[in-house]
Amino acid sequence: MKKTVYGVCGMCTVRCPMMSVVEDGKIVTIHGNPHAGGIKGALCARGAAGLALVDDDERPQFPMIRTGARGEGKWRRVSWDEALTHVAERLTRIKAEHGARSILLSDRGGPFREIHRAFMRGLGSPNYCNHDAACARNVQHAALSIYGFDRKGVGYDLKNAKHVVLQTRNIFEAINVKEVNDLLDAKANGCKITCIDVRASVTAGKADNFLLIRPGTDYAFNLAVINELLNKELYDKEFAAKWIKDLDALIAFVAPYTPAWAEAETGVPAKSIEKLAKELSQAAPAVIWHPGWMTARYSDSFHMSRAAYIINALLGVIGAKGGLPLANGPGEVGKKNIKDLMAIYPKPTEQRVDGVGWMEERTHFDTGPGLVNLAYEAMVTGKPYPIKAYIAHRHDPLMAFPDSRDVKSKWDNLDLLVAVTFSWSDTAWNADVVLPLSPYLERESTIACKKGCAPYFFVRRRTAEPRFDTRAEWEIYCGLAKKMGLTEMAFESIEDIWKFQLDGTGLGIEDFEATGMVQLTDKAFYREVDEKTFKTPSGKIEIINEKLEKDGVPSLAPYVSPERPPKGHYRITFGRVGVHTQGHTVNNPLLNAQMSENLLWINEAEAQKLGIADGEYVEVTAPGHGGRIKAFVTPFMHSEAVFMVHGFGHTLPVESRARGKGVADNELMPRGIAKWDKGGGAIAMQEHFVTVRRAT
Numbered sequence: 001m002k003k004t005v006y007g008v009c010g011m012c013t014v015r016c017p018m019m020s021v022v023e024d025g026k027i028v029t030i031h032g033n034p035h036a037g038g039i040k041g042a043l044c045a046r047g048a049a050g051l052a053l054v055d056d057d058e059r060p061q062f063p064m065i066r067t068g069a070r071g072e073g074k075w076r077r078v079s080w081d082e083a084l085t086h087v088a089e090r091l092t093r094i095k096a097e098h099g100a101r102s103i104l105l106s107d108r109g110g111p112f113r114e115i116h117r118a119f120m121r122g123l124g125s126p127n128y129c130n131h132d133a134a135c136a137r138n139v140q141h142a143a144l145s146i147y148g149f150d151r152k153g154v155g156y157d158l159k160n161a162k163h164v165v166l167q168t169r170n171i172f173e174a175i176n177v178k179e180v181n182d183l184l185d186a187k188a189n190g191c192k193i194t195c196i197d198v199r200a201s202v203t204a205g206k207a208d209n210f211l212l213i214r215p216g217t218d219y220a221f222n223l224a225v226i227n228e229l230l231n232k233e234l235y236d237k238e239f240a241a242k243w244i245k246d247l248d249a250l251i252a253f254v255a256p257y258t259p260a261w262a263e264a265e266t267g268v269p270a271k272s273i274e275k276l277a278k279e280l281s282q283a284a285p286a287v288i289w290h291p292g293w294m295t296a297r298y299s300d301s302f303h304m305s306r307a308a309y310i311i312n313a314l315l316g317v318i319g320a321k322g323g324l325p326l327a328n329g330p331g332e333v334g335k336k337n338i339k340d341l342m343a344i345y346p347k348p349t350e351q352r353v354d355g356v357g358w359m360e361e362r363t364h365f366d367t368g369p370g371l372v373n374l375a376y377e378a379m380v381t382g383k384p385y386p387i388k389a390y391i392a393h394r395h396d397p398l399m400a401f402p403d404s405r406d407v408k409s410k411w412d413n414l415d416l417l418v419a420v421t422f423s424w425s426d427t428a429w430n431a432d433v434v435l436p437l438s439p440y441l442e443r444e445s446t447i448a449c450k451k452g453c454a455p456y457f458f459v460r461r462r463t464a465e466p467r468f469d470t471r472a473e474w475e476i477y478c479g480l481a482k483k484m485g486l487t488e489m490a491f492e493s494i495e496d497i498w499k500f501q502l503d504g505t506g507l508g509i510e511d512f513e514a515t516g517m518v519q520l521t522d523k524a525f526y527r528e529v530d531e532k533t534f535k536t537p538s539g540k541i542e543i544i545n546e547k548l549e550k551d552g553v554p555s556l557a558p559y560v561s562p563e564r565p566p567k568g569h570y571r572i573t574f575g576r577v578g579v580h581t582q583g584h585t586v587n588n589p590l591l592n593a594q595m596s597e598n599l600l601w602i603n604e605a606e607a608q609k610l611g612i613a614d615g616e617y618v619e620v621t622a623p624g625h626g627g628r629i630k631a632f633v634t635p636f637m638h639s640e641a642v643f644m645v646h647g648f649g650h651t652l653p654v655e656s657r658a659r660g661k662g663v664a665d666n667e668l669m670p671r672g673i674a675k676w677d678k679g680g681g682a683i684a685m686q687e688h689f690v691t692v693r694r695a696t
Contacts, residue, residue, distance in 0.1 A: 001023065001024060002021065002022070002023045002028075003021075003022050003023075004019055004020070004021055004022075005019065005020045005022055005461050005462075005463045006018070006019050006020075006033060006459075006461060006512070006515060006516025006517075007019070007020060007440070007441070007444075007460045007461050007462075007463055007516065008111075008440065008445070008458065008459075008460040008516075009043060009047040009050065009440065010050070010422075010439070010440025010441075010460075011044075011046040011047050011049065011050055011053070011440075011581055011585065012046055012047075012175075012581040013108055013109060013110050014175070014176045014177070015110055015111055015112075016032060016033075016036075016039060016043060016044075016047060016176070016177045016178070017032065017033035017035075017036035017039055017458060017516060017517065018030060018031065018032055018033050018043060018047065019031050019032070019033045019034070019516065020441065020463040022463060022464065025464060025465070026464065027051060027054070027441060027463055027464050030043065030047070030048065030050055030051060030441070030463075031043065032047070032177060033515070033516055033517070035514075035515035035516070035517060036178070036517065037178070037454070038159070038177070038178035038179075038181050038182050039177055039178055039181070040177075040181055042177055042181070043177065044175040044177055044180075044578065045578055045579045045591065045594065046175070046578075046579065046580065046581050046585055046591065047177075048590075049585070049588050049590040049591045050439070050440065050441055051441070051590075052588050052589045052590040052591070053422070053423075053439045053441075053588055054439050054441050054442060054464070054467065055467075055589070056587070056588065056589060058424070058587060058654060058655060058656060058657070059422060059423050059424060059436075059439075059468075060421060060422070060423070060424060060428065060434050060436035060470070061436060061468035061469060061470065062077050062078075062436060062468060062469040062470075063077070063078050063079065063080055063082070063083035063433070063434065063435055063436060063469070064076065064077055064078065064083075064433070064434040065078050065082075065083065065086060065432070065433050066431065066432045066433070070417070070430045070431075070432070071408075071429060071430045073429065073653065073654075075434070080469070080471065080479070083433060083435060084435075084476075084479045084480055084483055085483055086433060087416070087418055087433055087435070087480060088480055088483035088484045090389065090415070090416045091103060091123070091389055091416070091480075091484065092484060094388045094389045094415055094416060095123065095124075097388075098385075098386055098388050099124075099350075099385070100123045100124030100125045100348070100350075101124070101125055101126060101127065101348075101350040101353065101385060102125075102385065102386055102387055102388040102389060103120070103123055103125045103127065103387075103388070103389045103390075103391075104125070104127040104129065104353070104372075104375055104387045104389065104390045104391070105119075105120050105125075105127070105128055105129070105390070105391040105392075105393060106128075106129040106130060106131065106372045106375075106390075106391075106392055106393065106395050106397070107128075107129075107130050107131070107393040107394055107395050108130065108131045108393075108394050108395050109130040109131065109132065109369065111448035111449075111450070112445040112446055112448060112460070112473065113130075114340065114341040114342055114446055115341060115446055115473050115474050115477050115478070115489075115497075116128075116391075116393055116473065116477050117341075117342050118341040118342045118344055118345060118477075118489050119477045119480065119481055119486070119489065121342055121344070121345035121346070121347065121348060122344070122345045122481060122484075122486040122488070122489055123484070123486075124348050124350070125348060125350070126347075126348040126350045126351065126352050126353075127352060127353050127354075127370070127375060127387070128368075128369060128370070129354070129369050129370045129371070129372035129375055130369035130372070130395075131372070131395055131397075131400055132369055132682070133296065133371050133372055133373045133401075133676070133681060133682050133683055134296050134397075134400040134401055134682070134683055134685070135293070135294050135295075135296055135682070136151065136292070136293060136294065136295060136296075136682075137295075137296070137366075137371065137680055137681045137682040138292070138295040138296065138301045138302040138304075138305050138677055138679070138680030138681070138682040139151045139291050139292050139293070139295050139305045139680075140366055140680075141302060141364070141365060141366060141679065141680040141681060142291060142302055142303075142305035142306040142308075142309055142680060143291070143305075143309060144364075144366060145306060145364065145542075145545040145547070145548055145555070146306060146309045146310065146313070146541055146542065146543075146545070147309070147318075147534050147535070147536070147541060148534050148535030148536035148542070149534070149535045150366065151291070152327060152451065153326065153327055154318065154324035154325065154326060154327055155324065155325050155326075155327050155451075155452050155453060156179065156288050156290065156324065157286075157288070157320075157321060157322050157323060157324070157325050157453070158179055158182040158183040158186055158288065159182035159183075159185050159186055160186065160286060160321050160322035161183075161186050161191050161283075161286050161287065161288050161322045161323070162186075162190070162191055162192070162283035162286040162287065162322060163191065163192045163193075163194070163279060163280055163283035163286070163287045163288075164183060164186070164191060164192070164193050164194070164287075164288045164290070165194045165196070165276075165280070165287075165288065165289040165290060166193065166194070166195045166196070166203055166207070166290050167195075167196040167197075167218060167221075167222075167289070167290060167292065167304075167308065168218065168290075168292035168293065168294065168295050168297065168301070168304070168305075169203075169290040169292055169293045170197070170201050170202070170203045170293075170575055170576055171183060171203050171290075172201070172202040172203045172206055172578070173201060173202050173203065173575070173576045173577055173578045174293060174294070174575075174576040175578055187206070192208045192209070192279065192283070193206060193207040193208050193209070194207060194208065194209040194210075194211065194276060195207035195209070195210050195211070196211045196213050196218065196221065196268075197210070197211075197212070197213065198212070198213060198214075198215045198573055198637070198638040198641050198643065199212075199573075199601055199634075199636060199637045199638065199641075199643050200212070200634070200636030200637075201575070202578065204636075209272070209276065211268045211272060211276075212267065212268075212636070212638060213266050213267060213268055213638070214265070214266050214267045214562075214638060214640060215562065215571045215573060215638055215640055215641045215686065216297075216298045216300075216562030216563075216571070216686070216687075217262075217265050217266040217267075217561075217562060218266075218298070218301075218304045219298075219300045219301075219303050219304040219307060219559055220257070220261075220262050220265045220266050220559050220561075221262055221266045221268060221273070222304055222307035222308060222311065223254055223257035223262070223307060223559060224257050224258060224259045224261065224262030224266075224270075224273050225273060225276065225277050225280075225307075225311055226250070226254045226257070226307060226310060226311060226314065227254040227255070227257050227258055227259070228258075228259055228273060228274055228277035229277050229280075229281065229311070229314050229315070230250070230251050230254060230314070231258075232277070232278075234277055234278060234280075234281035235281070235314035235315065235316075236284060236285065236314065236315055236316030238316075239313075239316035239318075240313075240314060240316075243313070243318075243529060243534070243540050243541050244313055244314075244540060244541045244543065245536075245538050245540040245541065245542050245543060245544075246542065246543035246544045247543065249543055249544055249556065250310070250543045250556065253556040257559065258270075259271075259273040259274050265559075265561060267638075280311075280315060281315070284315040284316055284317060284323075285315060285316045285317045285320035285321075285322065285323045286317075286320065286321065286322025286323055287312070287315050287317050287322070287323055288312075288317065288322075288323060288324060289308050289311045289312050289315075290308070291305045291308040291309055291312075292304070292305050292308065294575075294576075295680070295682060296682040296683045296684070296685050297573075297684065297685060297686040298562065298677075298684055298686055298687060299560075299675070299677055299684045299687060300557065300559070300560065300677070300679075301677055301680065301682065301684070302677045302679035302680025302681075302682070303557045303679060305680070306555075306679075310543065312324055313541045318529055318533075318541075319526065319527060319528055319529040319533070320526070321526050325452075325453050325526050325527070326526075326527040326529070326533065327451040327452055327453075327455075328451060328452060328453060328454075328455050328521075328525055328527065329449065329451050329455055330449065330455060330520055332455075332525070332527060333455060333520050333521040333525060335505070335520045335521075336504055336505050336506070337449060337505075338447055338448075338449060338457065338501040338502060338505060339500060339501050339502075339503055339504065341446065341489070341497070341500070341501070344488045344489050345488070345489075351384070352367060352370050353374075353375050353378045353384065353385060353387055354370045354371045354372070354373075354374035354375045354377075354378065355374060355384065356370040356371055356374070356681075357370075359384075360551075361551045361552055361553075361678070362374075362551065363547055363550065363551055364545070364547035364548050364550075364551045364553065365681050371676075371681045372397070373401065373673050373676060373683060374681075375387060376407065376410040376411075376673070377410070379410050379411060379413055379414065380410050380413065382413075386413065387413075387414070388413070388414060388415045388416070389414065389415060389416040389417075389418075390411065390414055390416070390417050390418070391418045391420065392417070392418070392419050392420070392421075392427045392428075392431070393420045393473075394420065394421060394422070394437065395427070396421075396425035396426060396427045396428070396582075396583060396584065397427055398425070398426035398427045398430065399425065399426055399427075399582065399583040399647065399664070399666060400582070400666070401666065401672070401673050401683065402666050402667075402669030402670070402671070402672025402673050402675075402683065402685055402688075403624075403625075403666065403667060403669055403670050403671055403672055403673065404426055404664075404666065404667060405624075406670070406671050406672075406673060407673055408430060411430075416432055416433070417430065417431045417432045417433075418431060418432065418433045418434075418435060419431035419433070419434050419435070420435045420437055420473075420476060421434065421435075421436065421437055422436065422437040422438065422439050422440075422470070423584045423587070424587070424652055424654050424655055425583065425584065426651075426652070429652055429654075435471075435476055436468070436469070436470040436471070437470060437471070437472070437473065437476070438466045438470040438471055438472055439470075440460065441462075441463045441464060442462060442463065442464055442465065442466040442467070442470065443460070443462055443466075443470075443471075443472035443473070444459075444460055444461050444462040444472055444474075444494045445459070445460040445472065445473065445474070446474065446497055446498075446501060447459045447498055447501045447502065447512075453524035453525055453526060454519065454520075454521050454523065454524045454525065455520045455521065456517045456518060456519045456520055457507070457512070457517065457518045457520070458512075458516060458517045458518075459498070459509070459512045459516060459517075461516070472494070474491065474494055474497055477489075478490055478491045478492075495509065543555060543556065544556070548679070552678075553678060553679045557679070562687075563687075564640065565640050565641075565689050566689060568691055569689040569690065569691055570602070570606070570640065570641055570642045570689060570690055570691075570692060571640055571641040571642075571686060571687075571688070571689055572622070572641070572642060572644075572665060572668050572669065572686065572688050572689065572690045573641045573642070573643045573686050574643065574644055574645065574646045574665040574685070574686070575643065575645065575646065576645065576646065577595060577645045579591050579594040579595050580595060580645065580647055581647075582646055582647040583646070583647035583648075583650070584647075585647075586647050586648060586650060586655075586657075586658040586661070587650065587655040587656075587657045587658040589657065592657040592658060595645075596657070596658075596661050596662075597629070597630070597648060597661040597662035598629065598644045598645040598647075598648040598662040598663065599629065599630050599631065599632040599644065599645070600618060600620055600629045600630065600631050600632065600642050600643070600644050600663070600692065601632045601634060601637045601642060601643035601644070602618075602631055602632070602633055602634075602637060602642050602692065603633075603634070603635070603637045603638065603639040604633050604634060604635045604637075605635075605639060606639050607631060607633040610692060610693060610694065611694055612631050612633065612692070612694055613631070613633065614631060614632065614633035615630060615631065615632075616630065616631055616694065616695070617629065617630055617631070617694075617695035618630075618631045618692050618693060618694055618695055619692070619693050619694075619695050619696070620642070620663060620668065620690050620691070620692050621668075621690060621691050622667075622668040622669070622670060622688060622689070622690045622691075623670050624670050625667040625668055625670070627649060627662075627663030627664070627667070627668075628663070628695055629644065629662055629663045631692075642690065642692060644662075644663060644665050645662075646665055646666070647664075648661060648662030648663060648664060649661075649662050649663045649664030649665075649667065650664075666685070668688060668690050669685055669688040670688070672684075672685055672687075672688060675687055
């Protein structure tokens with residue numbers, strides 16, 4: 001018997017809508033959901049490799065409790081009942097001795113967080129974090145500081161855009177299928193793409209304008225664009241007069257940062273900056289200057305993102321078709337939202353351990369997911385209070401953050417480290433307990449809402465029964481809740497959870513049967529900016545932010561030129577590729593066959609000086625670490641930097657395909673977790689230098 005099952009991809013954090021064809025209980029094919037706008041029935045290479053994840057025997061297959069030292073790889077297979085009982089008893093004891101606040105959980109974010117966040121609330125701990133200190137925290141805090149709402153308060157109307165600027169957003173390799181399709185459609189209709197990068201990525205190859213920029217000078221570039229927009233009166237004066245506060249302060253601040261000044265600093269010709277500003281003005285308001293996706297790069301990346309949001313505001317693109325439309329939720333289209341599982345329990349009254357929202361110099365940070373890197377500090381110092389239990393849910397901090405030995409050492413005082421994971425990782429290998437999560441094709445999840453011009457509800461259904469003794473998120477956390485007496489969230493089935501969520505909406509789970517989604521409006525709805533749009537004290541776009549100023553972070557920070565590499569050194573930069581999602585797909589059989597090791601991009605003139613030929617192995621080193629990697633010699637790499645794809649250099653014996661292949665960029669950043677942007681909170685991971693030489 002053949003049937004179609006609708007779900008959500010889980011190979012990266014985008015979570016593209018998908019469908020599977022199942023015959024006699026076996027998954028035959030997987031596709032993008034053809035009913036989801038912009039997907040066009042497609043998945044990226046990573047999504048298409050979901051079947052290989054299910055078939056892979058080199059993943060955690062059953063619950064395990066550590067028997068040797070952490071990281072020794074000695075485990076005892078246990079039943080789910082024993083594993084959950086063990087974790088529940090340990091958490092209960094830790095809670096009794098140190099309080100619920102001593103329990104921390106971190107994840108990779110996304111739409112299916114409610115069940116474990118509800119669990120943390122039930123325990124009484126305020127310490128939920130996500131991975132964002134290694135990703136988009138700078139963007140989030142930039143949006144909050146300018147608009148008063150978070151980065152998802154606006155969308156990207158790529159399909160209708162006339163000019164898109166991609167800076168720290170490699171859209172054609174860090175793939176969101178809908179965004180890629182929408183931008184390609186726009187390009188076919190005449191949209192221009194400008195790419196600003198330290199290397200010629202795939203995105204640069206598809207751009208109309210590629211600007212090779214000196215590493216670490218993006219903020220300088222953006223200030224020069226603002227200068228040109230204001231000086232030549234290329235901005236939307238009507239929008240600015242009505243909605244931008246402190247414009248005079250901005251005009252005075254950017255006066256010295258001319259395109260000519262920026263040319264000397266960034267290496268981008270002044271004429272190119274002037275030309276870009278003029279083209280953006282002509283295309284406005286159907287313009288998108290992307291504020292960045294992974295911006296955990298430089299010490300001023302927060303201000304780079306903030307400047308990008310200011311440019312968007314000056315061009316009047318907020319709320320505009322083809323620009324940054326305001327994101328609609330159910331309420332904006334006259335519908336009732338699903339019930340929040342987190343509302344089962346009250347918000348904990350304890351202050352966060354990372355100091356976010358209350359500690360001096362940290363009051364301007366978003367308290368939702370906090371900053372997990374600062375929570376690690378509390379593990380070491382015990383201040384403001386100790387963390388004794390840590391649950392890493394689908395999160396591998398030992399690969400996500402710089403210098404795994406340094407990060408791991410911060411966990412020495414933990415009494416319990418639990419990994420909830422569908423693949424092996426360094427964090428799982430060093431855990432006390434491994435709770436194996438079923439791959440996304442073998443698990444169902446909570447109902448979620450996708451905001452946008454046309455918002456909708458969506459659900460992930462289980463496509464096939466698990467091959468091994470693995471479980472879905474809801475099974476794991478509801479099981480723990482039951483053992484810890486949290487009866488309010490001890491749901492017995494996913495259907496009970498769905499029924500709870502849909503209560504009051506007028507919908508039932510059967511309404512998702514036909515397409516996997518429930519559209520909340522029949523057409524895109526562009527809300528106009530009004531007095532309720534910006535959640536700032538003034539109700540306007542604020543150039544000067546009171547919270548930043550109070551915390552000692554200047555809203556308009558003077559530009560500081562980045563350090564030049566010492567003689568014989570190069571700045572280490574890293575990024576994504578279309579066939580891998582950081583480290584957790586490198587051992588996937590299909591994706592490993594596509595790309596089994598990373599390469600070191602190096603400028604051809606620099607390679608010639610070092611006697612390095614394209615394709616030969618080189619040694620790349622930093623204090624305390626080094627590795628052997630093939631060189632990719634190209635003129636389209638800035639001479640001050642080298643680049644490698646993130647996620648390689650695995651060492652675990654349980655990953656036969658990935659082990660010993662390539663180099664881990666994060667290991668080339670000694671004690672790098674201590675370098676973080678005080679404005680945005682993210683780690684400054686590209687503030688490190690390496691040496692390169694021919695391999696002996």
